[in-house]
Amino acid sequence: MNVHSAIHISAMMDANREKSVSEAFSSYRTATSTHSGGSKREAILEAALLLFAERGFHGTPVPLMAKKAGVGAGTIYRYFESKEALVNALYQRWKGRLGELVLTDFQLDASPREQLRQYWTRMCTFVREHPQAFKFLEAHHHGPYLDETSRALEMSILGPALTFIELAQAKGLIKAGPPEVFLAAVNGILVGLVKASWAGNLELTPEILAQGEACAWEAIRA
Numbered sequence: 001m002n003v004h005s006a007i008h009i010s011a012m013m014d015a016n017r018e019k020s021v022s023e024a025f026s027s028y029r030t031a032t033s034t035h036s037g038g039s040k041r042e043a044i045l046e047a048a049l050l051l052f053a054e055r056g057f058h059g060t061p062v063p064l065m066a067k068k069a070g071v072g073a074g075t076i077y078r079y080f081e082s083k084e085a086l087v088n089a090l091y092q093r094w095k096g097r098l099g100e101l102v103l104t105d106f107q108l109d110a111s112p113r114e115q116l117r118q119y120w121t122r123m124c125t126f127v128r129e130h131p132q133a134f135k136f137l138e139a140h141h142h143g144p145y146l147d148e149t150s151r152a153l154e155m156s157i158l159g160p161a162l163t164f165i166e167l168a169q170a171k172g173l174i175k176a177g178p179p180e181v182f183l184a185a186v187n188g189i190l191v192g193l194v195k196a197s198w199a200g201n202l203e204l205t206p207e208i209l210a211q212g213e214a215c216a217w218e219a220i221r222a
Helices: 005-017 017-031 040-054 062-071 071-080 083-103 112-129 131-140 148-170 180-196 207-221
Strands: none
Touching: 017 062, 017 148, 040 062, 040 083, 040 131, 062 071, 083 112, 083 131, 083 148, 112 131, 112 148, 112 207, 131 180, 148 180, 180 207
C-alpha cells in the first residue's frame, strides 16, 4: 500500500464511518502489493528481518546484515539508500501482508463478538506462519525512524479496527472510552501470550489461544 492509498482510507473513514469501513477494505485489497526484486534484494530483506527481529534497529549494523545476506556492504546501498530506508521497506512489506490477512474478506456485518473472533484468529495465523515478522513488527511499530509511508500504512490498518470499536460502542456493546484503550487491551493480551511462548513459559495451544480471545472480549464488552 502506498501513502496515497493510506491517506485516502483515512479521509473516507472521517467522511462516513460505516460506509468508509467497507470502502477501506476494498481499497486496501486493491492497493496492497509487495515489492519485487532480484535475489540479492530478497536476500538482504530476509537477513534484515531476522537481525532486526532479534537485535533491533540500533543493534543491527549494516556490515552484519551484509554478511548474513552473503553480499558486500556496498551492495546493500545499491538497493536501499540507508539503513532507515531498508527498515521502512521491510516494515511496509510485512505490515502490508499483516493488514491484507486481517482485512481481506472481513465480515463487516458480523456482530462485534464475532468480529473480535475473526480479528484474533487472523492475528494468530500471522503469528504462527510468520513468527519473525511478527516479532519485527512488534519491536518496530513505534520506531522514530519510520517514515510517512510506514506511519500512514499503520494508521490505515488501525483505522478500521478503531471504527469497529466506535460503532460497537454506539450500540452499547463495548465499554465507553477511547477506542485506542480497548484495541490496546486486545492486542496486549495477544502479545503477552506470544512473548510468554517465546520465553518458553507457555505453549500456544488452541485452548490457550481461545482462552486469551475470551479474556480479550471480557476486557472490552459492555
